Amino acid sequence: MKSNKILNLLIAGIALIGGILFIRIFMEDTEAIETDVAIQNSVISPLIYFSTWLLIATVVVAIGLSLLSLFRNPENLKKTLGGLAVLAALLMISYFLADSDAVYNAAGGIEPGGEAGSSVNRWVGAGIWYSIILGGIASLFFVWDLVKGLVK
Template identity: 35%
Template sequence: MNLHKITKFAAIILAVVSVLFLGLLMASSEDGADNKWITPLIYLSYIVLAICIGIVLIYVLKNLFSDSENLKKTLISVALFAGVLVVSYLLANGDDVKANGEVYSGSTPKLVGAGLNAFYILTVVALGTMVWAGFTKIKK
Protein backbone atom coordinates (compact mmCIF):
# COMPACT_ATOMS: atom_id res chain seq x y z
CA MET A 1 0.00 0.00 0.00
CA ASN A 2 1.55 3.29 -1.03
CA LEU A 3 1.64 6.49 0.99
CA HIS A 4 -1.12 8.17 -1.02
CA LYS A 5 -3.63 5.48 -0.09
CA ILE A 6 -2.59 5.57 3.57
CA THR A 7 -2.98 9.34 3.81
CA LYS A 8 -6.31 9.16 1.97
CA PHE A 9 -7.67 6.61 4.45
CA ALA A 10 -6.29 8.59 7.40
CA ALA A 11 -7.96 11.75 6.10
CA ILE A 12 -11.28 9.93 5.70
CA ILE A 13 -11.07 8.52 9.23
CA LEU A 14 -10.21 11.92 10.69
CA ALA A 15 -13.05 13.54 8.75
CA VAL A 16 -15.58 10.99 10.03
CA VAL A 17 -14.36 11.40 13.63
CA SER A 18 -14.50 15.19 13.25
CA VAL A 19 -18.04 15.10 11.88
CA LEU A 20 -19.03 12.81 14.76
CA PHE A 21 -17.56 15.19 17.32
CA LEU A 22 -19.20 18.16 15.59
CA GLY A 23 -22.58 16.42 15.65
CA LEU A 24 -22.21 15.62 19.34
CA LEU A 25 -21.16 19.20 20.02
CA MET A 26 -24.16 20.63 18.18
CA ALA A 27 -26.57 18.19 19.84
CA SER A 28 -25.39 19.02 23.35
CA SER A 29 -26.97 21.71 25.48
CA GLU A 30 -25.94 25.30 24.90
CA ASP A 31 -26.43 26.49 28.46
CA GLY A 32 -23.26 25.02 29.99
CA ALA A 33 -19.93 26.76 29.61
CA ASP A 34 -18.09 23.52 30.35
CA ASN A 35 -19.15 21.59 27.28
CA LYS A 36 -17.66 18.10 27.38
CA TRP A 37 -17.17 17.90 23.59
CA ILE A 38 -14.90 20.90 23.21
CA THR A 39 -11.91 19.22 24.83
CA PRO A 40 -11.88 16.19 22.47
CA LEU A 41 -12.15 18.52 19.48
CA ILE A 42 -9.20 20.54 20.71
CA TYR A 43 -7.14 17.39 21.26
CA LEU A 44 -8.11 16.10 17.84
CA SER A 45 -6.97 19.36 16.25
CA TYR A 46 -3.66 19.12 18.15
CA ILE A 47 -3.17 15.56 16.91
CA VAL A 48 -3.96 16.49 13.30
CA LEU A 49 -1.65 19.50 13.51
CA ALA A 50 1.19 17.38 14.93
CA ILE A 51 0.71 14.76 12.21
CA CYS A 52 0.74 17.41 9.48
CA ILE A 53 3.84 19.10 10.87
CA GLY A 54 5.59 15.74 11.21
CA ILE A 55 4.82 14.70 7.64
CA VAL A 56 5.91 18.07 6.26
CA LEU A 57 9.16 17.99 8.24
CA ILE A 58 9.96 14.45 7.12
CA TYR A 59 9.53 15.26 3.44
CA VAL A 60 11.25 18.64 3.64
CA LEU A 61 14.29 17.15 5.38
CA LYS A 62 14.33 14.15 3.03
CA ASN A 63 14.30 16.37 -0.06
CA LEU A 64 16.74 18.82 1.50
CA PHE A 65 19.40 16.25 2.30
CA SER A 66 18.99 14.37 -0.99
CA ASP A 67 20.41 17.27 -3.05
CA SER A 68 23.66 18.88 -1.88
CA GLU A 69 23.20 21.99 -4.04
CA ASN A 70 19.73 22.54 -2.58
CA LEU A 71 21.12 22.05 0.93
CA LYS A 72 23.84 24.62 0.28
CA LYS A 73 21.34 27.23 -0.97
CA THR A 74 19.06 26.57 2.00
CA LEU A 75 21.89 26.92 4.53
CA ILE A 76 23.00 30.19 2.91
CA SER A 77 19.43 31.53 3.10
CA VAL A 78 19.07 30.49 6.74
CA ALA A 79 22.42 32.09 7.59
CA LEU A 80 21.42 35.34 5.89
CA PHE A 81 18.11 35.38 7.76
CA ALA A 82 19.92 34.72 11.05
CA GLY A 83 22.27 37.58 10.19
CA VAL A 84 19.30 39.90 9.68
CA LEU A 85 17.92 38.84 13.07
CA VAL A 86 21.28 39.45 14.80
CA VAL A 87 21.67 42.88 13.19
CA SER A 88 18.07 43.73 14.12
CA TYR A 89 18.66 42.72 17.72
CA LEU A 90 21.86 44.76 17.92
CA LEU A 91 20.11 47.84 16.51
CA ALA A 92 17.10 47.51 18.81
CA ASN A 93 16.56 49.93 21.68
CA GLY A 94 16.09 48.24 25.05
CA ASP A 95 14.83 51.24 27.05
CA ASP A 96 11.95 50.85 29.48
CA VAL A 97 8.49 51.40 27.99
CA LYS A 98 5.42 52.55 29.90
CA ALA A 99 2.12 51.39 28.42
CA ASN A 100 -1.32 51.00 30.00
CA GLY A 101 0.03 51.94 33.40
CA GLU A 102 2.66 49.19 33.36
CA VAL A 103 6.38 49.55 32.85
CA TYR A 104 7.97 47.00 30.54
CA SER A 105 11.66 46.58 31.02
CA GLY A 106 14.33 44.05 30.32
CA SER A 107 14.28 41.96 27.16
CA THR A 108 10.67 42.58 26.11
CA PRO A 109 11.13 46.04 24.52
CA LYS A 110 14.41 44.89 22.97
CA LEU A 111 12.78 41.83 21.37
CA VAL A 112 9.85 43.88 20.10
CA GLY A 113 12.25 46.43 18.63
CA ALA A 114 14.29 43.64 17.06
CA GLY A 115 11.19 42.18 15.47
CA LEU A 116 10.22 45.55 14.03
CA ASN A 117 13.74 46.16 12.76
CA ALA A 118 13.82 42.73 11.11
CA PHE A 119 10.47 43.47 9.47
CA TYR A 120 11.76 46.78 8.13
CA ILE A 121 15.00 45.26 6.83
CA LEU A 122 13.23 42.36 5.15
CA THR A 123 10.64 44.73 3.64
CA VAL A 124 13.38 46.89 2.12
CA VAL A 125 15.15 43.78 0.78
CA ALA A 126 11.90 42.46 -0.73
CA LEU A 127 11.09 45.80 -2.35
CA GLY A 128 14.63 46.10 -3.67
CA THR A 129 14.43 42.61 -5.12
CA MET A 130 11.15 43.40 -6.88
CA VAL A 131 12.53 46.67 -8.28
CA TRP A 132 15.71 44.91 -9.44
CA ALA A 133 13.70 42.15 -11.13
CA GLY A 134 11.52 44.77 -12.83
CA PHE A 135 14.53 46.67 -14.15
CA THR A 136 16.14 43.52 -15.50
CA LYS A 137 12.92 42.61 -17.33
CA ILE A 138 12.65 46.11 -18.81
CA LYS A 139 16.30 46.03 -19.83
CA LYS A 140 15.77 42.86 -21.89
Protein backbone atom coordinates in the same frame (compact mmCIF):
# COMPACT_ATOMS: atom_id res chain seq x y z
CA MET B 1 -0.55 3.30 -6.44
CA LYS B 2 -0.75 1.41 -3.15
CA SER B 3 0.44 4.45 -1.15
CA ASN B 4 -2.29 6.50 -2.85
CA LYS B 5 -4.93 4.10 -1.55
CA ILE B 6 -3.46 4.21 1.94
CA LEU B 7 -3.39 8.01 1.86
CA ASN B 8 -6.99 8.17 0.63
CA LEU B 9 -8.11 5.79 3.40
CA LEU B 10 -6.24 7.88 5.97
CA ILE B 11 -7.88 11.08 4.71
CA ALA B 12 -11.31 9.42 4.70
CA GLY B 13 -10.76 8.18 8.27
CA ILE B 14 -9.72 11.61 9.51
CA ALA B 15 -12.71 13.21 7.76
CA LEU B 16 -15.08 10.60 9.21
CA ILE B 17 -13.81 11.10 12.76
CA GLY B 18 -13.99 14.89 12.39
CA GLY B 19 -17.49 14.67 10.93
CA ILE B 20 -18.75 12.48 13.76
CA LEU B 21 -17.28 14.80 16.39
CA PHE B 22 -18.80 17.81 14.62
CA ILE B 23 -22.25 16.21 14.33
CA ARG B 24 -22.18 15.37 18.05
CA ILE B 25 -21.98 19.11 18.77
CA PHE B 26 -25.07 19.82 16.66
CA MET B 27 -27.01 17.08 18.43
CA GLU B 28 -26.78 18.95 21.75
CA ASP B 29 -28.82 21.95 22.78
CA THR B 30 -26.99 25.26 22.31
CA GLU B 31 -27.94 26.55 25.74
CA ALA B 32 -26.85 23.32 27.40
CA ILE B 33 -23.47 23.52 25.69
CA GLU B 34 -22.98 27.09 26.88
CA THR B 35 -23.96 26.43 30.50
CA ASP B 36 -23.18 22.80 31.34
CA VAL B 37 -19.48 22.05 31.81
CA ALA B 38 -20.04 18.29 31.66
CA ILE B 39 -21.60 18.57 28.20
CA GLN B 40 -18.81 20.87 27.07
CA ASN B 41 -16.22 18.33 28.21
CA SER B 42 -18.02 15.40 26.60
CA VAL B 43 -18.86 17.04 23.27
CA ILE B 44 -16.52 19.95 22.52
CA SER B 45 -13.30 18.80 24.20
CA PRO B 46 -12.87 15.69 22.00
CA LEU B 47 -13.12 17.84 18.85
CA ILE B 48 -10.57 20.28 20.24
CA TYR B 49 -8.17 17.48 21.23
CA PHE B 50 -8.61 15.78 17.85
CA SER B 51 -7.92 19.05 16.03
CA THR B 52 -4.89 19.79 18.19
CA TRP B 53 -3.33 16.36 17.64
CA LEU B 54 -4.12 16.56 13.93
CA LEU B 55 -2.35 19.92 13.72
CA ILE B 56 0.67 18.59 15.63
CA ALA B 57 0.85 15.51 13.40
CA THR B 58 0.62 17.66 10.28
CA VAL B 59 3.43 19.96 11.43
CA VAL B 60 5.66 17.02 12.38
CA VAL B 61 5.08 15.28 9.04
CA ALA B 62 5.66 18.50 7.06
CA ILE B 63 8.90 19.30 8.91
CA GLY B 64 10.07 15.70 8.73
CA LEU B 65 9.49 15.43 4.98
CA SER B 66 11.15 18.80 4.40
CA LEU B 67 14.24 17.73 6.35
CA LEU B 68 14.32 14.37 4.58
CA SER B 69 14.18 16.15 1.22
CA LEU B 70 16.98 18.48 2.27
CA PHE B 71 19.27 15.65 3.39
CA ARG B 72 18.63 13.68 0.20
CA ASN B 73 19.69 16.63 -1.94
CA PRO B 74 22.95 18.15 -0.62
CA GLU B 75 22.80 21.04 -3.10
CA ASN B 76 19.50 22.23 -1.63
CA LEU B 77 20.90 21.75 1.86
CA LYS B 78 23.79 24.11 1.05
CA LYS B 79 21.38 26.70 -0.34
CA THR B 80 19.12 26.42 2.69
CA LEU B 81 21.99 26.71 5.17
CA GLY B 82 23.29 29.73 3.23
CA GLY B 83 19.87 31.37 3.41
CA LEU B 84 19.62 30.66 7.13
CA ALA B 85 23.08 32.15 7.64
CA VAL B 86 22.04 35.34 5.83
CA LEU B 87 18.87 35.55 7.94
CA ALA B 88 20.91 35.02 11.12
CA ALA B 89 23.31 37.78 10.07
CA LEU B 90 20.39 40.14 9.43
CA LEU B 91 18.95 39.25 12.84
CA MET B 92 22.28 40.07 14.49
CA ILE B 93 22.41 43.40 12.66
CA SER B 94 18.86 44.23 13.72
CA TYR B 95 19.64 43.23 17.32
CA PHE B 96 22.57 45.66 17.41
CA LEU B 97 20.44 48.41 15.85
CA ALA B 98 17.74 47.98 18.50
CA ASP B 99 17.82 49.99 21.69
CA SER B 100 16.77 48.96 25.17
CA ASP B 101 15.55 52.33 26.41
CA ALA B 102 12.62 52.56 28.81
CA VAL B 103 9.11 52.31 27.35
CA TYR B 104 6.86 55.20 28.43
CA ASN B 105 3.08 55.27 28.38
CA ALA B 106 0.88 58.24 27.40
CA ALA B 107 0.98 59.59 30.95
CA GLY B 108 4.77 59.67 30.94
CA GLY B 109 5.23 56.72 33.29
CA ILE B 110 7.35 53.68 32.57
CA GLU B 111 5.32 50.67 31.45
CA PRO B 112 5.54 47.53 33.62
CA GLY B 113 8.34 45.38 32.22
CA GLY B 114 9.51 48.28 30.05
CA GLU B 115 12.40 49.39 32.23
CA ALA B 116 15.61 50.61 30.67
CA GLY B 117 17.99 47.80 29.77
CA SER B 118 15.26 45.19 29.55
CA SER B 119 16.08 42.33 27.19
CA VAL B 120 12.42 42.23 26.15
CA ASN B 121 12.70 45.81 24.87
CA ARG B 122 15.83 44.88 22.97
CA TRP B 123 14.23 41.85 21.30
CA VAL B 124 11.07 43.76 20.41
CA GLY B 125 13.20 46.47 18.84
CA ALA B 126 15.22 43.80 17.03
CA GLY B 127 12.00 42.31 15.68
CA ILE B 128 10.90 45.70 14.40
CA TRP B 129 14.27 46.36 12.75
CA TYR B 130 14.30 42.83 11.32
CA SER B 131 10.89 43.44 9.74
CA ILE B 132 12.04 46.79 8.34
CA ILE B 133 15.23 45.29 6.87
CA LEU B 134 13.43 42.30 5.32
CA GLY B 135 10.65 44.56 4.03
CA GLY B 136 13.24 46.86 2.44
CA ILE B 137 15.00 43.93 0.78
CA ALA B 138 11.65 42.58 -0.48
CA SER B 139 10.75 46.03 -1.83
CA LEU B 140 14.08 46.26 -3.69
CA PHE B 141 13.53 42.85 -5.28
CA PHE B 142 9.97 43.87 -6.21
CA VAL B 143 11.19 47.04 -7.92
CA TRP B 144 14.03 45.11 -9.61
CA ASP B 145 11.55 42.54 -10.96
CA LEU B 146 9.22 45.31 -12.13
CA VAL B 147 12.04 47.11 -13.97
CA LYS B 148 13.25 43.84 -15.45
CA GLY B 149 9.73 43.12 -16.73
CA LEU B 150 9.43 46.58 -18.26
CA VAL B 151 12.75 46.22 -20.08
CA LYS B 152 11.66 42.97 -21.72
